[in-house]
Every structure is written in structure tokens, then in C-alpha cells.
Amino acid sequence: MLDKLERLPPDPILGLAAAAREDSHPNKVDLTVGVYKDEHGLCPVFEAVTKAQELLAQEEVTKAYMPPAGSEDFNAGMQRLLLGAGHPALAGGRVSSVQAPGGCGALRIGAELVYAANQGAKVWVSDPTWPVHIPLLGSVGLEFANYRYYDPATHGVNFDAMVEDLQQAAAGDVVLLHGCCHNPCGADLTLEQWGVIADMVEAQGFLPYVDIAYQGLGDGLDQDAAGLRLLAERVPEMIVAASCSKNMGLYRERTGATIFIAKTPESAEALVSQALVAARRVYSMPPSHGALIAGRILVDQELDALWRSELVAMCGRINDLRKAIRDKLEAATQRDFAFIENEKGMFSFLGLSAEQAIRLREEHSVYMLNSSRINIAGVNAKNIDHFASAVAAVL
Ligand SMILES: Cc1ncc(COP(=O)(O)O)c(C=O)c1O
Incomplete structure (x- = not known):
């Protein structure tokens, strides 16, 4: 066979x-x-990674499975890192997350939930986008549409064309946005343009899905997350898939998080329960090493x-x-x-x-x-x- x-x-x-x-x-x-x-x-x-790793090796007493949602320090640390500690969505208890195997695993979990919520969801992706987005999200069963994004003539974002195309995105659709440091073109939205996308979410009701794999490699950790933070203040619901591969150098440790900004605290909890069932179908439990390192760094002031x-x-x-x-x-x-x-x-x-x-x-x-x-x-x-x-x- x-x-x-x-x-x-x-x-x-x-x-x-x-x-x-x-x-x-x-x-x-x-x-x-x-x-x-x-x-x-x-x-x-990273030296901080080596140091965290040494501490963890001294303290480790078991290799039993991680909790299904992953390390609490990691999840809480990633929510603060992505949204900023005082973010209104966090204060309102509307944020939840699960640890995932890398940014790819995080993207996949988010896609599984989109499919569970709406099997007919169309995912709008930038033209061009990271080629892996298509098989990674498409194999869940989701369909795609392109929105114009990069203009080779100006080497910048053709924002008018992007807006024109996204005017067709309807409630029940998903718009995939690169949080910062667009892969492959390096051309990012301005904060003002993120605001226009937030207006469109309010008017049209589509779900923003932000893939952020390069936070801290553009202008800085806070600056690179400013667009998604603005969006998360304005929209009722959104998904963020974050990776620690690049900004902590944890590529091979497969460390990422799917973060949900939900309409209500109850919905935020429900989304985690859905994510755990989706993960159980695919890889069961998250890997521990990278997330324990990242979680340790994020809670330890010196590291x-x-x-x-x-x-x-x-x-x-x-x-x-x-x-x-x-x-x-x-x-x-x-x-x-x-x-x-x-x-x-x-x-x-x-x-x-x-x-x-x-x-x-x-x-x-x-x-x-x-x-x-x-x-x-x-x-x-x-x-x-x-x-x-x-x-x-x-x-
Ligand atoms: C745009 C984008 N999203 C997500 C990822 C996922 O990264 P990883 O699964 O290695 O954490 C990458 C990695 O290259 C990427 O470029």
C-alpha cells in the first residue's frame, strides 16, 4: 500500500x-x-535562554506530561507580552490562551477553532503571504481569498487596494494579518491603517486573526505589537498566533501560543476547552522545554x-x-x-x-x-x- x-x-x-x-x-x-x-x-x-535552561535542569523532577493548556507562567507571560500588561481585554477577563508547538502549531489550533465555529469560513490572506499559511490552515478545511497587499512598484503596502478587497470580507470570514515584519515582503501597516482595519471589523463583522512571529525584530517589543493591541481594544473577538522561535531563538523547541480575545470571560474559557480538544486530536499535549524556558524568562525580572x-x-x-x-x-x-x-x-x-x-x-x-x-x-x-x-x- x-x-x-x-x-x-x-x-x-x-x-x-x-x-x-x-x-x-x-x-x-x-x-x-x-x-x-x-x-x-x-x-x-540567547544567554537568557541558557541561564533559564540551567535553572530548569537543576529544578526538574519529572518528565510527566505538561498540563494540556501548557505552562501557566508561559501563557500569562505571553498574554502580557503580546497585549501589554494593562490591556483592557486582559483587565476584562476576556483573554485566554493555550501553549502550542511553535507558531505553526498555534496557527493550526486557531484554524481548528475557526472551522469548528464556521465550516464555511473564508480566510482572507495577503498577496503575498507566507506560503506555509495555505497548507497549514487549508488542511483544516478552510477556504481562502486573497487581498491585495504588497505593491512591487512602490515596495510598500497598497492600502487602498487592501481596503477595497477586504470590503468583501463578511461576518463569518477571517482576515489573516501579519502582526509585524511581514513575511515575505517586510512592508507593514501603519498604526493608522490598523485603525482602519478595526473600523472595518466593526462595520463588517469579520474575525481578525493576527499571526505574529517576529515581535521585537522590527522596532521593539511594544512597537511591533502596537497594531494588534489597538485592534484588540476595538474589536469584540480576535485570535493571535504568536511564536517564540525568532524573538527567543527557540526555533527547535517549538514554542508558541494561541491567544483568544473573546466577547465574554465565559467565551474565553469555552475557547480554551475547544482548543484542548482540537490539540488532543492532533498532537495531544504540548512540548515542555521551550515554554518552560520562555515562561521562566517572562516571570523572572533579571532574565x-x-x-x-x-x-x-x-x-x-x-x-x-x-x-x-x-x-x-x-x-x-x-x-x-x-x-x-x-x-x-x-x-x-x-x-x-x-x-x-x-x-x-x-x-x-x-x-x-x-x-x-x-x-x-x-x-x-x-x-x-x-x-x-x-x-x-x-x-
Ligand atoms: C509569518 C510566520 N508565521 C508563523 C511562523 C511560525 O514559526 P514557528 O512555527 O517556527 O514558530 C513563521 C516562521 O517562519 C512565519 O514566518
């Missing part, structure tokens, strides 16, 4: 990263996967301060790199790359054709997606000149 299943091609992004690893070119540049890299090309472990300072340094490096990449590309090509400095987070579309992206790989060992999405953090002092001259050569 199983021998009927054919071999599938590798995931396009992971396949490219594997090709980059095998490339023996001394100046190869890997800008594929969305993993933060430091100036040595390594994805570092929290250390983590925040490390994150500020990481964010600063990304923004410095954005400027350096802009300067180098402009000097090498005599073209305008100002947009790279204006975007947020780890990603940017360079605006190259697929042919140019392929030539960069084949002729210069510079690896990016065919869409010309680059991981900014893959650039460093050693490879930036090769990167800029290779881009100039294919333009």
Missing part, C-alpha cells in the same frame, strides 16, 4: 537552503530560510531584562544591516534601494526576476528565493561586498 506513494520534491525554501549548504564556493551567501544569523553566520542561543537587551541588540543589528545593504547595493548598481531601509524585520523582496535569482545562485553562489525574498540577517561584513557585486552583475 505505502509503496504507491511517490517521492515528493523537497520544500522549496528548505531545498534551496540544502543546496546552499552543499555549495563549496568560499564566498557563498545563504539568504534563504528565515532564521536569524549573527555576524559569524550562526543562529545564536527578562537580559533577554530584552539581547533582543534589542538583535533588532539593532538587523536595522543596521538594512542600511548597510541599501548603501552597498546603491553604490554597486546606481539604483534606488531606499525601501530596504524602510521595511521591517528579516525579509525584503529585492525586486529581481526569477531568472536573475537563479543566475545569482548558479553564477555567484548567492542563494535567495526565486521571488527574490532575502533574509537580511544572512548578510554580514564578510559577504556583503560579494552579495552587492553579484546583484549588480545580474541587474
